[in-house]
Amino acid sequence: DLQVIYRLVWYGSSLDVNREVNNGRGPVDYKISYGKKNSTLVEFKLASNSKLKQNLAKQVEIYKAASETERAIKVIMYFTEKEYEKLCTVLNELGLADCKDIVLIDARDDNKESASNVTIAK
Template sequence: MVKRYVDFREQRGAELYDLQKDPDSYYQWYSRGKEYAASNKLDFSPPTTPEELFTIVKQIVEKFKNYIEMGRGYEVLWAEGRPRAEKVSQRVFAGVAKPYCEFTDIDISKEVNLGAGPVDFKFSRGLSKRALIEVKLASNSKFWNGLTAQLPEYMRTEEITDGLFMVVVYSLKDLRRYNHIQGLVSEVNKQNGFNIEIELIDARPRKSASKL
């Protein structure tokens, strides 16, 4: 069976990646994000306390939200009428976040293995100023696990208090699922002594003004 598959792949040859459409957002994420950040700057100095760091992180997330919802960034998260995978949302967020982190002298690391598995993003400036972000599609079958298990475990492992759970919605069904999360966040924070906040990223397609 294995030999048949190998023979099949050899006969078929390598599949070319469509660079123009860039379906997995391998390269467009950085250039678009950098362009947006350059024209929508944050007026912050490098953080000197954990609270200041988390404030900047939340502002970066807010910029990403504006980019997706108001700056037509949602178009990057769709391909041929279908929503793209979770990893694409993560890459696009990285594209927006990296320039802001450079402006404020914050280190951003993607998919850092903290012992309990890789967290999506870790922001830090020294050992005392750190925050984590987990990005999940509301349609992900492990959506609830990301909030109740993954992110809290990462935070316990690193002894980090501040975290943000970013939820990307592609449909009204996704949005309804998100609406049940508020009470759960409060419970997770109460049980663990964390400061986890949530942010909704509405990536549903918009109608152009000419079609309204």
């Protein structure tokens, strides 16, 4: 669902946005480009993925080489505190904790008050 919503963000853009691009080493989730020399890969992962560490360490680098690009963004979604803790451990082990090309999406439902219950101070 997140990938479908992500595609809608690019609707009407002058950029070329392609899903499941397979340049020979498996399909990357998205490749966004403005000409051959200006492209970025976007790979979505769930923190619960049993191969998360392996994928973060190698998968996108292989896709980058196959797509002849230097840029890639890794988007990781987590649904529980336990998943978040596992994710932080993996990122620290790989030396990626401060990587600007990794986007974390907090999809927990136990740490946010419903907007209908929020009171706005005047």
